[in-house]
Amino acid sequence: MKTETYAAIDIGSNAIRLLINDIDQNASTTEFKKTAFLRVPIRLGEDVFDEGKISEKKRQRLEDALTGFIHIMRAYGVSKYRACATSAMRDASNGAEVVSKIKELCGIEIEIINGREEGDIIYEAGRLDQMMDQERNYLYVDVGGGSTEIILYSNHQKIMSESFQIGTVRMLADKVEKMEKKRFKEWLKEVYKGYYPMSIIASGGNINKVHKLLGKRENEPIGYTELKILYQTLKEMSYEERILNYQLKYYRADVIVPALKIFSTISKICKIDRIYVPKVGLADGIIHHLYYEK
Helix, strand or coil: CCCEEEEEEEECCCCCCEEEEEEEEEECCEEEEEEEEEECCCCCCCCCCCCCCCCCCHHHHHHHHHHHHHHHHHHHHHCCCEEEEEEHHHHHHCCHHHHHHHHHHCCCCCCCCCCHHHHHHHHCCCHHHHHHHCCCCCEEEEEEECEEEEEEEEEEEEEEEEEECCHHHHCCCCCHHHHHHHHHHHHHHHHHHHHHCEEEEEEHHHHHHHHCCCCCCCCCCCCHHHHHHHHHHHHHCCCCHHHHCCCCCCCCCCCCCHHHHHHHHCCCCCCCCCCEECCCCHHHHHHHHHHHHC
C-alpha cells in the first residue's frame, strides 16, 4: 500500500481552515483519511464588507495562522497542498497585495478563486453525487461568510450555477445590496419553474452544526419545518442565550442565524422539504482535486 499526505487551506470570509489527509492507495481502492483539521475564526469579511479592504491587523493574524499551518504541514510530512481564498479576498481592494505579501513572508501561494470554481471544487470531494437520485433535481448550496454558491443538478449533470454576494458575515454587517437580494430570489423562482421538485444538498459549517443540533443521523435529511422552527427560535434569542442554551461556540452563535435565513429562503421559494448535509467543504474538494489532478 502506498500512502501520500496532502493538505488544503481554505481562506474564507469567516474563518481559515487547514485540512490534512492521508491518502492510502492500493491496486483497487483509494481511501482518504482525515488526520488533522484546524479552524481559525479570523473573519476577514468584517473588514472587507465594511471598509472594502483587509486591515493590517487582520493581515497579521492571517500571516500568523498561515505560518503555523506551514509548521503543522511539515510535521505531518505533507507532500502537496493548495491554498484557496474566496469571497472576502475576492472583494478586498488590497486582496492581490495581501496575497503577494503572504507569499513573500510565508512562502504560501494563495489562489483567489471565483464562486463557480468554489462550487466545482467542493463537488470533487465525491460525496454529493452519492446522495443524488436520478429521479430528482438538486440544488447544491454552499453558504459562506461572504457569498452563497448554488449549482443546479439534474440527472447527475450540472445544468447551471450562480454565485450571490449574500453570506453570513456580509449579512451581519448589513452589506448585502438590495438588487442582489432581488436577483437571488428571481433566480430561485426561475429554477423552481423549470425544475420542481427539488432537494437541497447543503455545505458549510453552519448547516453542519444545524444538522447536529437537530439530532440527525448521518445522511438523514433536515425538513423545512424543523429548519424554520430552529431559525425562529435562534433569531429570537440573544447572542449570549444561543451560546448558553445551544452550547454554540462564540464564532458560531451569530453567523448561524443568517445562514438559517438563507437556507429557509431557498427552501420556501423552491418548495423544498429535504435538505441533505454530506458534511464536505472546500478543503475536502481541494484535496480530492489535487489527487485526481495528479
